[in-house]
Amino acid sequence: MFKADDLAVFPVDLWIQQGVSWLALNLRPFFLAIKWPIESLLGLNDWIFHAVHFPIFVVAFFLIAWRLSTLGIAVFSAVSLIVIAMLGVWNEAMTTLSLISTAIVFCAVVGIPIGIWCARSDRVWNVVRPILDIMQTTPSFVYLVPVVMLFGVGTVPGEVAVVTAAAPPLIRFTNLGIRMVEREIVEAGLAFGADRRQLLFEIQLPLAIPTILGGLNQTVLTAMVLSVVVAMIGAEGLGLVVLQGLGRLDVGRAAVGGIAIVLLAMVLDRVTQQMATPRKSGRPAERGSLMRTVVRVFRGGRPDETVQVVTRAKEAL
Amino acid sequence: MTERLEIKNLYKIFSDAPGPALEMLAKGSGKSEVFEKLGVVVGLNNVSLTVPQGAVYMIMGLSGSGKSTFARCVNRLNEPSAGQVLLDGRDIVPIGEAELREVRRTRISMVFQHFALLPNKRVIDNVEFGLKLRGVPAAERRRRAEEVLTVVGLARWGYHFPHELSGGMRQRVGLARALATDADILIMDEAFSALDPLIRTEMQDELLRLQRTLHKTILFITHDFQEALKLGTRIAIMSEGELVRDGTPQSIVLEPGSDYVAAFTREIDRSRLFDARLAMRPAEPVLKSAQGTLVGEAGGFGFMLDGNGKVLGVVDAGGLGRARAGGEIGALSADYVSVSPGAKLIEVARNYRDGRPIAVIDDDGRFIGTLGADDILARIASTAPQAVTGERHVQG
Numbered sequence: 001m002f003k004a005d006d007l008a009v010f011p012v013d014l015w016i017q018q019g020v021s022w023l024a025l026n027l028r029p030f031f032l033a034i035k036w037p038i039e040s041l042l043g044l045n046d047w048i049f050h051a052v053h054f055p056i057f058v059v060a061f062f063l064i065a066w067r068l069s070t071l072g073i074a075v076f077s078a079v080s081l082i083v084i085a086m087l088g089v090w091n092e093a094m095t096t097l098s099l100i101s102t103a104i105v106f107c108a109v110v111g112i113p114i115g116i117w118c119a120r121s122d123r124v125w126n127v128v129r130p131i132l133d134i135m136q137t138t139p140s141f142v143y144l145v146p147v148v149m150l151f152g153v154g155t156v157p158g159e160v161a162v163v164t165a166a167a168p169p170l171i172r173f174t175n176l177g178i179r180m181v182e183r184e185i186v187e188a189g190l191a192f193g194a195d196r197r198q199l200l201f202e203i204q205l206p207l208a209i210p211t212i213l214g215g216l217n218q219t220v221l222t223a224m225v226l227s228v229v230v231a232m233i234g235a236e237g238l239g240l241v242v243l244q245g246l247g248r249l250d251v252g253r254a255a256v257g258g259i260a261i262v263l264l265a266m267v268l269d270r271v272t273q274q275m276a277t278p279r280k281s282g283r284p285a286e287r288g289s290l291m292r293t294v295v296r297v298f299r300g301g302r303p304d305e306t307v308q309v310v311t312r313a314k315e316a317l
Numbered sequence: 318m319t320e321r322l323e324i325k326n327l328y329k330i331f332s333d334a335p336g337p338a339l340e341m342l343a344k345g346s347g348k349s350e351v352f353e354k355l356g357v358v359v360g361l362n363n364v365s366l367t368v369p370q371g372a373v374y375m376i377m378g379l380s381g382s383g384k385s386t387f388a389r390c391v392n393r394l395n396e397p398s399a400g401q402v403l404l405d406g407r408d409i410v411p412i413g414e415a416e417l418r419e420v421r422r423t424r425i426s427m428v429f430q431h432f433a434l435l436p437n438k439r440v441i442d443n444v445e446f447g448l449k450l451r452g453v454p455a456a457e458r459r460r461r462a463e464e465v466l467t468v469v470g471l472a473r474w475g476y477h478f479p480h481e482l483s484g485g486m487r488q489r490v491g492l493a494r495a496l497a498t499d500a501d502i503l504i505m506d507e508a509f510s511a512l513d514p515l516i517r518t519e520m521q522d523e524l525l526r527l528q529r530t531l532h533k534t535i536l537f538i539t540h541d542f543q544e545a546l547k548l549g550t551r552i553a554i555m556s557e558g559e560l561v562r563d564g565t566p567q568s569i570v571l572e573p574g575s576d577y578v579a580a581f582t583r584e585i586d587r588s589r590l591f592d593a594r595l596a597m598r599p600a601e602p603v604l605k606s607a608q609g610t611l612v613g614e615a616g617g618f619g620f621m622l623d624g625n626g627k628v629l630g631v632v633d634a635g636g637l638g639r640a641r642a643g644g645e646i647g648a649l650s651a652d653y654v655s656v657s658p659g660a661k662l663i664e665v666a667r668n669y670r671d672g673r674p675i676a677v678i679d680d681d682g683r684f685i686g687t688l689g690a691d692d693i694l695a696r697i698a699s700t701a702p703q704a705v706t707g708e709r710h711v712q713g
Contacts, residue, residue, distance in 0.1 A: 191421060192450055194450050202449075202450070
């Protein structure tokens with residue numbers, strides 16, 4: 001009987017092994033160059049999240065969540081954080097959070113410009129799209145193979161995996177958001193003599209913000225999933241708690257890790273999703289520009305815009 | 318009037334390689350033939366148009382007729398495939414991107430069908446938009462924007478957001494944005510088509526009011542023939558990417574020239590379109606007397622005019638008959654109605670009283686003709702051709 005194993009087997013594994021060894025040897029500076037900024041920022045974030053005392057962190061998170069979304073979600077976030085602390089996995093949760101926050105920064109810095117580039121050139125998009133398709137259909141487990149080969153094991157290689165896996169949604173949504181801006185509004189920009197830069201910053205990007213924030217939500221969730229999976233290549237955090245629990249057949253321990261992961265994921269999802277949906281009463285300008293969105297995070301009160309509007313309107317009347 | 322904008326032999330082919338299609342069109346093929354043979358869509362087929370300074374030129378046509386394509390070729394939102402767009406005699410088709418931006422920032426502005434306002438910016442910022450792109454300092458453009466908002470009657474709404482405004486108000490913002498740049502040419506692409514009928518009428522009146530003081534050169538795209546008649550000083554009618562008729566509103570209704578155009582004119586209220594000049598009969602002199610010249614026609618009234626053509630008085634049909642026979646005219650009556658040559662027939666009809674003659678008097682007070690009820694009725698009912706100057710027929 002002719003069996004599958006009777007076929008001549010190509011030594012693909014050997015080829016890849018040799019190829020990767022060659023890459024790792026000869027392109028070492030390149031991989032170090034990729035690793036270095038990720039390692040630095042991850043180190044900083046990790047230090048910050050662990051250095052801030054638990055009650056201060058909860059209060060700060062509550063305020064930020066309130067500013068970015070609603071009071072209800074802020075309360076839910078605070079309660080979730082307290083539950084996570086009571087589960088005894090606070091430090092692990094902070095490590096996971098630093099993995100995710102670092103990934104968000106890199107995805108935004110790399111993903112949004114790539115997304116803009118894709119939106120402006122069909123040629124670029126035709127090249128990038130199949131790559132994104134492959135990246136997004138690859139199961140996260142398989143992701144780890146090239147990462148381990150090229151970057152080794154540990155928390156930092158894990159973070160590299162998180163960043164690469166979480167970037168595609170943001171690229172897609174940025175591209176989509178810009179392409180979806182009403183044709184007539186883009187035409188209006190051109191008709192009044194906007195150059196490419198003005199078109200991007202005055203019209204396309206501000207109007208794409210809600211869609212881009214939707215992409216950010218997807219990126220955060222993907223980063224959440226990956227930050228757990230990368231425990232398998234030695235990254236620390238909540239994933240490691242689950243992995244250790246499973247390894248020792250300690251169901252309780254694994255469940256604790258699982259509950260903490262679910263709570264953290266829900267908190268991050270709620271907060272970022274709320275950012276992406278325009279509020280009914282909210283003035284569009286508050287969510288209008290990149291600057292204002294950032295300003296909203298840092299400024300305690302409502303943007304002074306509103307106050308100004310009211311006074312100017314009164315003057316005008 | 319000087320020519321502000323002149324469009325010469327403009328073609329637009331929606332294809333990266335328009336060459337073969339242009340050749341076919343030059344040999345006399347039509348839009349459908351080109352599409353059958355080459356599979357490319359012809360947007361504009363040899364359109365030429367001269368827009369004088371201060372004109373409100375209506376580009377009228379059904380959807381797919383190429384009217385919007387035409388408007389977008391004028392400021393090159395669509396790149397013409399061949400032909401010239403002369404702005405004050407200078408062709409803007411071959412100019413580079415930087416120069417084109419300058420033209421768009423300072424010379425040609427545009428109003429859009431769905432307003433195309435930035436929803437994330439306040440009304441005042443929207444109005445400032447063109448000035449901001451041009452790099453005008455913040456204080457100056459704010460001042461200018463407030464000025465323009467006052468002109469369009471939205472002074473109180475500058476610090477609201479577009480979504481807080483009604484459709485008509487939003488289009489006023491769109492208009493203010495276009496006016497703020499001080500461009501002398503305005504392209505209005507179906508600017509009022511998305512508005513409710515009542516608001517649309519209001520906006521049309523507003524545009525007419527503004528145009529009286531601003532004297533912009535306006536290229537107004539519309540599919541509404543009524544609107545074209547109301548606003549236009551001239552109308553160009555397009556079909557299948559070609560210009561099929563070009564003339565003044567009255568001349569087009571009088572003499573459509575083709576069934577396609579006639580279909581638009583059929584339902585038109587002629588009493589609101591035609592003016593007294595078009596319906597009046599120039600009176601022939603009957604006799605000269607010491608008093609002045611008596612003009613009139615058989616069966617009608619006679620008007621006694623002085624040396625300057627001013628009306629001294631009216632004689633009735635009887636008096637006119639006696640005068641022809643060489644008899645005594647009798648006393649002149651002052652019981653007549655005078656209307657200006659530009660008065661629409663509906664207004665003339667409102668002033669009509671049985672037994673009271675109507676004199677058409679021009680701005681200098683000179684008598685130029687007379688009108689009877691039969692003339693008014695004949696003109697409202699008729700579609701009979703009459704020689705009208707200042708028009709052009711294009712083979713359709």
